[in-house]
Amino acid sequence: MLHVDVRRRLGAFQLDVSFSVDAHAILAVHGPSGSGKTTLINLLAGLDRPDSGRIVVDGRVLFDSKSGVDVKPEKRRVGYVFQDCRLFPHMTVASNLRYGRRRGERDIDFEQVVSLLDLQALLRRRPRFLSGGEKQRVAIGRALLSSPRILLMDEPLASIDPGRKSEILPFVRLLRDAFALPIVYVSHAADEIAQVAERAIRIENGRIAAADPVRSSADQAYTETGMRLIAVIEAHDSVSGLSVLGSPLGQLYVPRRFEPPGTVLQVTLGASAVEPVAEVVSGAISVLPARMITGTRT
Amino acid sequence: MLTAAETDALMLSLRVGIWCVVGTLPPGIAMAWLLARREFYGKNLLNGVLHLPLVLPPVAIGYLMLMALGRNGPLGAWLSDTLGISVAFTWQGAVVASAVMAFPLMVRSVRLSLECVDRRLEAAARTLGRGSFRIFMTITLPLIVPGILTGAILAFARSLGEFGATITFVSNIEGETRTLPLALYTMAQTPDGESGSMRLAAISVALAMAALFASEITARKLQHRLGG
The missing domain is CATH 3.40.50.300 (P-loop containing nucleotide triphosphate hydrolases)
Known part of the structure; x- marks a missing residue:
């Protein structure tokens, strides 16, 4: 502090x-x-x-x-x-x-x-x-x-x-x-x-x-809203500084991890880290298919 | 190979030179630090006085020292009364004479090298939790070693060549204060002393060259270690 x-x-x-x-x-x-x-x-x-x-x-x-x-x-x-x-x-x-x-x-x-x-x-x-x-x-x-x-x-x-x-x-x-x-x-x-x-x-x-x-105060978002899932490290890419995780939802790109490939991780997806996109964009962005179920106004 | 008198003069010159370097090192580093790092009243005056031996005739320095440090001088009387030390007409006196002459050279080269030390390194050491004295010993001092070495060589050379202040202050006593230059001077005053003078001149050249080579080799090793 x-x-x-x-x-x-x-x-x-x-x-x-x-x-x-x-x-x-x-x-x-x-x-x-x-x-x-x-x-x-x-x-x-x-x-x-x-x-x-x-x-x-x-x-x-x-x-x-x-x-x-x-x-x-x-x-x-x-x-x-x-x-x-x-x-x-x-x-x-x-x-x-x-x-x-x-x-x-x-x-x-x-x-x-x-x-x-x-x-x-x-x-x-x-x-x-x-x-x-x-x-x-x-x-x-x-x-x-x-x-x-x-x-x-x-x-x-x-x-x-x-x-x-x-x-x-x-x-x-x-x-x-x-x-x-x-x-x-x-x-x-x-x-x-x-x-x-x-x-x-x-x-x-x-x-x-x-x-x-x-990241809209990532720590806060993690604890408040979001989802947890299990993912496995598939590969590291030292050029982009990213690691690729395989998850039930699809591939996730995260800042480079130091565990060896094959390591199982628990991943938290903060609500604020999820951003809707209209179409598939290229690059190191994890794009997951999703369908809006309910919307809440606050 | 060398005559007894020549050996005496050579060994005396070496002894005086080494003690001159040893004696001027700690106060020289302290004075250089004071002048490079501190601002105080009278700094310019101190700096001026410090450089006097470089600009005054050495004989004048020797005479002033004789007045101050001789048996009847104020400082000399105090030294012999309280500590029982007398430097007049002894080889220790020759060390004091060449130390006074060499001091400004020592201070100048150490100060120059202190002023080149990157003070940001010292600031970094402070953020790593080290106090001023420890930083001086572990960072500053190792980084100014080349300057200290240069100062030591200059002081040694000055001591080897010192003549005027020495002969005025401690006279020309064989086996006690007759260093190489004084022996050479004495020999040159002697009838048929040409070959003896040449031999002493050759010894002086050999000694000076040896000192230069030694410093050159040490400097190269340091350069390698510090990476320039």
Whole structure:
């Protein structure tokens, strides 16, 4: 759980935002460059200081101008994945990963992170021998292994060519599920946000211009209305970043899973994820035949 | 192969050079950090004073040191009264003289390399839960090792070549303060000293070349490790 209400003036620019993120949710922050996205997460990480306001993570006050609380960045337990990765050039990947290691109440297992992010083959290399996508995965792993209470990601895909984005994107959702971390994901790319986030806020000129649920608050929809069905993983497509599931209703396309093909999954189809289409469209969209039985107005 | 006097001068020069490097390293790094990372009142003045040994005649530095650190000087009297240390006319005094001359070179190269350290890496280390001192030891220091190495080589070279401040401050005592340049100077003043002078000049060249090669090899290894 994250509550933010901060103001920060930098020259003529004024940032003034307030929002909350549930635990286990990914909040996308988007907006034009120079709108204050990076400033905002620097404030959360403690690398910059708000002029006034309040920041609370998991009930712990990190900053409060009224009571004079300002926890140092090294004490905030905020995992920060920087746009430019910032891997330490004089250390191997393994040393980079272990750098922020600490034994906390929510200890994150080294081997688990390594296998999740597929880093085994990279451990002994130095950052300059890594591709952009590999660096980014190491940066994510390093932030995770410091056992953070919240993860901040600043345009993690900005320096990666489009074909490689599918290398990272599925991981982000996986992180939320595997480690129950709230994630603030800064991006200006609409397709990334749609693939990754439950909610999005749009910042323009330092203010929240729009706050909209990307998947109509998927978590909520899942619990309220929808259907459950059993599906089997048929194939993975690493190019599109999708997995194909076989279900009694037909083939379903979902963000890439990491279980091997053949694994049986329980799938929840949120009511809001179902969208009627007039005719069959091509592309990676799951289209199921359906017939309207009743309609209810609310 | 070498005469006893030549061996004495060579070993003394090496000893003074090594102690000069060892002695200027910690304060040099601290001073470089202060100048590169902190803003304070009188910073320009401090920087100016620090560079004096580069612009003043070495003899003047030696004379000022003799006045301050000699047995009757204020600092020298205090040192010998309270700590029982006297550096005037000893090889330790020669170390102090070349350390003063080498200090600005050490500070300059370490500072230059500190200013090139990407501070965003330090910010990243902070978000990973490390405090300032730990970050300095694990991130900053390893990244400025090339600058420290350059500073150490410059300081060593300055010490090997140091003449004016040394002869003024600690005199030219055989076996105590007669380093290679002083021995060479003495030999050149002696009638029929040409061949002896040539031999000492050759030793100086060999020593300097050896130091350069050593630094070149170390720098290449570091380059490889840090990846440029």
